[in-house]
Amino acid sequence: MNNDNKNNAEPVRAQKSLKATAVAGAYQKEWFAGLKARVEKGEDFGYLNADVPMEILRAMDIPFVVNQWWAAICAAKRMAPKYYGLLNEQGYRDDLCSYCATAFAESLDPDDKVSGPWGGLPDPTIAITRLTCDCQSKIFELFAKNHGSELYVMENTQPRRVPPNWWELAPDRWEELYDPDRLDFAVEELKALISFLEAKTGKMFDINKLIEVMNLINEQESWYKKTRDLIAETQPAPVTVVDTINAVMQAQWQRGTRWAADHAKSLYEEIKAFVDQKRSSVPNERLRLMWLGRGLWHDFAFYQNFEEKYGAVFMWSMYLAMGADAYIRNNVEADPLRALAARYIGMEDFLHMPPWNANWFLHEAKHNRIDGVVYMVPENCMQALEGSYFVKKTLEDAGIPVLIFKADPVDARKWNRETMTGLVEDFIETRIIMGGKK
Amino acid sequence: MSIRVCARDNKTFRRLLEYYSDREKAARLFRKNGGKVVGELGCDVPDELIIAAGMFPYRIYAGECSHLIEADRYLEYSFDPVVRMQFEKLTDGTLNNEIDYLAISNSTDTLIRIYLYLKEIKRSEPEKPVPDLEFIDWLFTRRLIHQTRNEFTVRLFWEKLEEWSGRKITYKDFAEAASICNEDRVAIREIMKLRRAYKPRVTGSEALVIIGSAFYMDRREHAALTRQLYEDAKKWPEINGPRIFLTGSAQENTELYELIENEGAVIVGEDHDWGERFVNRDCNLGYSPVRAVVDQYMMREFSSKKAFVSQRVEALDREVEACGAEAVMFYMNAFEEAASWDMPSQRKSLAARGIKTRAFTKMSYPVSKNSALEPGLKTFIESLKG
Ligand code: SF4
Numbered sequence: 001m002n003n004d005n006k007n008n009a010e011p012v013r014a015q016k017s018l019k020a021t022a023v024a025g026a027y028q029k030e031w032f033a034g035l036k037a038r039v040e041k042g043e044d045f046g047y048l049n050a051d052v053p054m055e056i057l058r059a060m061d062i063p064f065v066v067n068q069w070w071a072a073i074c075a076a077k078r079m080a081p082k083y084y085g086l087l088n089e090q091g092y093r094d095d096l097c098s099y100c101a102t103a104f105a106e107s108l109d110p111d112d113k114v115s116g117p118w119g120g121l122p123d124p125t126i127a128i129t130r131l132t133c134d135c136q137s138k139i140f141e142l143f144a145k146n147h148g149s150e151l152y153v154m155e156n157t158q159p160r161r162v163p164p165n166w167w168e169l170a171p172d173r174w175e176e177l178y179d180p181d182r183l184d185f186a187v188e189e190l191k192a193l194i195s196f197l198e199a200k201t202g203k204m205f206d207i208n209k210l211i212e213v214m215n216l217i218n219e220q221e222s223w224y225k226k227t228r229d230l231i232a233e234t235q236p237a238p239v240t241v242v243d244t245i246n247a248v249m250q251a252q253w254q255r256g257t258r259w260a261a262d263h264a265k266s267l268y269e270e271i272k273a274f275v276d277q278k279r280s281s282v283p284n285e286r287l288r289l290m291w292l293g294r295g296l297w298h299d300f301a302f303y304q305n306f307e308e309k310y311g312a313v314f315m316w317s318m319y320l321a322m323g324a325d326a327y328i329r330n331n332v333e334a335d336p337l338r339a340l341a342a343r344y345i346g347m348e349d350f351l352h353m354p355p356w357n358a359n360w361f362l363h364e365a366k367h368n369r370i371d372g373v374v375y376m377v378p379e380n381c382m383q384a385l386e387g388s389y390f391v392k393k394t395l396e397d398a399g400i401p402v403l404i405f406k407a408d409p410v411d412a413r414k415w416n417r418e419t420m421t422g423l424v425e426d427f428i429e430t431r432i433i434m435g436g437k438k
Numbered sequence: 439m440s441i442r443v444c445a446r447d448n449k450t451f452r453r454l455l456e457y458y459s460d461r462e463k464a465a466r467l468f469r470k471n472g473g474k475v476v477g478e479l480g481c482d483v484p485d486e487l488i489i490a491a492g493m494f495p496y497r498i499y500a501g502e503c504s505h506l507i508e509a510d511r512y513l514e515y516s517f518d519p520v521v522r523m524q525f526e527k528l529t530d531g532t533l534n535n536e537i538d539y540l541a542i543s544n545s546t547d548t549l550i551r552i553y554l555y556l557k558e559i560k561r562s563e564p565e566k567p568v569p570d571l572e573f574i575d576w577l578f579t580r581r582l583i584h585q586t587r588n589e590f591t592v593r594l595f596w597e598k599l600e601e602w603s604g605r606k607i608t609y610k611d612f613a614e615a616a617s618i619c620n621e622d623r624v625a626i627r628e629i630m631k632l633r634r635a636y637k638p639r640v641t642g643s644e645a646l647v648i649i650g651s652a653f654y655m656d657r658r659e660h661a662a663l664t665r666q667l668y669e670d671a672k673k674w675p676e677i678n679g680p681r682i683f684l685t686g687s688a689q690e691n692t693e694l695y696e697l698i699e700n701e702g703a704v705i706v707g708e709d710h711d712w713g714e715r716f717v718n719r720d721c722n723l724g725y726s727p728v729r730a731v732v733d734q735y736m737m738r739e740f741s742s743k744k745a746f747v748s749q750r751v752e753a754l755d756r757e758v759e760a761c762g763a764e765a766v767m768f769y770m771n772a773f774e775e776a777a778s779w780d781m782p783s784q785r786k787s788l789a790a791r792g793i794k795t796r797a798f799t800k801m802s803y804p805v806s807k808n809s810a811l812e813p814g815l816k817t818f819i820e821s822l823k824g
Contacts, residue, residue: 092779135776137746138776157587158550185587189583192583354558385513385517387551387558388514389513
């Protein structure tokens with residue numbers, strides 16, 4: 001077995017069945033081309049890390065690209081080996097922060113405008129990140145320097161108060177989720193960001209536009225909630241994570257637009273039609289699997305490896321479920337900036353902090369009637385360390401077996417599909433099937 | 439070289455070495471006399487406030503840990519080895535016998551995780567011997583809103599210390615504690631001049647002992663001993679050999695320094711928190727107490743964890759120049775990654791100034807586990823002598 005994917009001929013491609021995924025794929029290309037045209041005309045262009053409150057830029061109509069989205073595009077285009085080689089050449093380690101450093105590595109490529117994905121990344125004039133890990137500011141600064149962009153950073157504070165069941169409080173009672181001083185401070189940070197963007201771009205931030213954006217997001221995420229609930233409650237599942245991850249993630253980066261809200265609705269309707277027609281993704285579904293961790297961008301087909309042999313279907317990932325539970329903030333009009341603050345500061349906590357993440361995963365596992373959990377913990381990311389012990393314990397105490405393994409979401413070099421398949425097969429056989437559940 | 443006979447034979451140095459080696463000695467005595475000890479995890483816990491509250495600050499260190507049962511259970515593999523051992527001692531009961539409370543500062547990501555995990559252990563497994571803890575959520579971005587937020591954070595810590603100690607911290611308490619700590623820093627900086635001198639009279643290993651003993655003894659006594667030692671050390675023999683500046687992972691003991699200095703080089707400076715970074719900035723008593731504490735910890739020289747690459751490049755250039763080093767050694771433990779992003783730019787800038795560099799990355803802990811280290815050091819130091 002060759003453990004180096006880049007040397008394989010064409011790897012197996014995932015089979016996707018949803019129109020919405022294809023539509024989103026086509027749309028993002030078109031959107032990116034439009035964005036490039038705007039940048040070429042001299043408009044300011046922002047490059048943001050995923051945890052930056054992009055709603056502000058959306059409301060100000062500043063075109064932007066999200067780092068993690070772009071890293072996934074680079075990974076899907078199998079650029080990672082080339083980029084990590086460039087890091088190495090310049091004296092950087094090539095085994096660190098692959099997810100966040102992809103775009104910086106790309107910025108070292110002199111041929112990017114010719115051979116980069118989709119004609120390469122245009123030069124951002126603004127780069128914004130949050131200090132949610134020690135490496136982030138450094139990587140973003142290096143990236144910004146190579147592109148000649150202005151760097152802006154936002155801080156990150158830690159919760160003192162941790163009420164359980166965040167997903168119940170988030171939409172309406174978000175004031176109760178956080179220490180009030182954290183929210184106050186986050187609002188201050190938003191105001192500072194707005195001042196920076198106004199000065200930099202010459203555009204005015206209009207609070208009414210933000211309300212519009214926030215409400216469009218509420219609309220979009222409400223469709224995800226319906227979709228998530230529908231999939232959870234339908235057995236066999238109408239779709240798998242291979243269908244939903246890309247359809248949702250691509251539209252999430254467009255959140256706050258009419259297109260994204262409509263797309264979310266079309267996704268729901270398409271899946272609902274499947275359910276009405278009693279169509280399922282894997283008709284012989286016997287086991288429902290949950291995927292914890294970031295998407296396996298370089299090998300989506302992996303998720304489908306266990307369908308034929310075991311009827312084991314990866315039908316849950318955080319991408320759809322976070323949309324359903326983490327984004328909606330009702331009554332935006334009362335205080336739009338505070339509502340936004342209550343969204344963006346929580347994302348890290350919800351996903352990466354025990355017991356918030358563990359409790360939610362368990363809640364979702366029960367709701368989705370999950371038989372087993374496969375949990376990918378990246379080796380080289382401090383931020384993705386999220387108390388996997390507590391997550392595993394919480395789920396297993398409730399009778400749901402968990403397999404934890406190390407892998408990298410974008411770096412295909414370290415991925416050995418055969419070994420990983422063996423690991424999951426063994427888990428299915430010994431922990432789920434023989435474990436007495438089925 | 440390393441710790442020389444002149445130092446070992448010196449009564450004052452021996453006393454500091456005693457506290458540096460037997461790190462629990464003073465804390466135990468303090469507790470025995472009814473005092474409370476606050477363990478510090480992370481290098482940005484304000485000692486001044488702990489002392490002002492009448493308690494004893496004790497810096498958590500990894501040391502030698504024969505087992506990592508708890509760390510392996512709770513921590514993912516990418517926690518660095520030093521933190522793993524510190525965590526082990528905090529969860530297996532070892533430190534419960536030494537400290538009453540634990541204060542963790544947001545000095546690096548890893549410690550945020552440690553805080554969250556410990557908090558969750560306390561909540562979900564209350565039978566575990568984890569002490570009461572408090573997190574100091576510093577923000578290191580230098581803008582007014584962050585400074586203001588830090589003042590809030592310091593006030594929270596202040597209140598927590600009052601709760602722990604059962605007494606109010608008055609302005610007088612604070613001013614007295616801050617003055618003692620300032621005095622100690624002045625004394626340390628003074629003796630460090632002998633280390634940075636054109637002809638150094640204090641080695642890097644000796645410097646680590648002088649600085650590090652402060653974390654484990656009464657500060658007033660430490661200041662007095664350091665002042666006394668300065669007079670003696672002025673007469674210690676001069677040290678020859680290539681002058682090296684060390685950057686990267688913190689060195690909790692002299693092991694690495696001794697290896698380097700045994701090859702004939704001398705470490706004239708470092709930027710980690712068990713070395714001179716500790717005495718980098720004083721508490722400005724012209725400010726109100728909370729502001730003084732914020733100023734001191736927020737505006738110190740940039741740490742490798744919480745600063746931009748450009749800031750770290752400038753900081754290293756500045757520090758290397760200040761101590762007249764001719765070479766810089768980067769030494770980074772495995773999984774302590776942040777500084778790796780600074781290194782290529784730092785090396786470039788140093789090379790432009792004619793400073794030689796050598797990097798040792800992904801190192802195992804303790805230092806002795808790295809069999810290739812010694813030959814690597816030898817070659818590097820020989821090349822500097824040439
Ligand atoms: S530690 Fe993780 S979140 Fe931080 S820069 Fe690296 S990969 Fe990104």
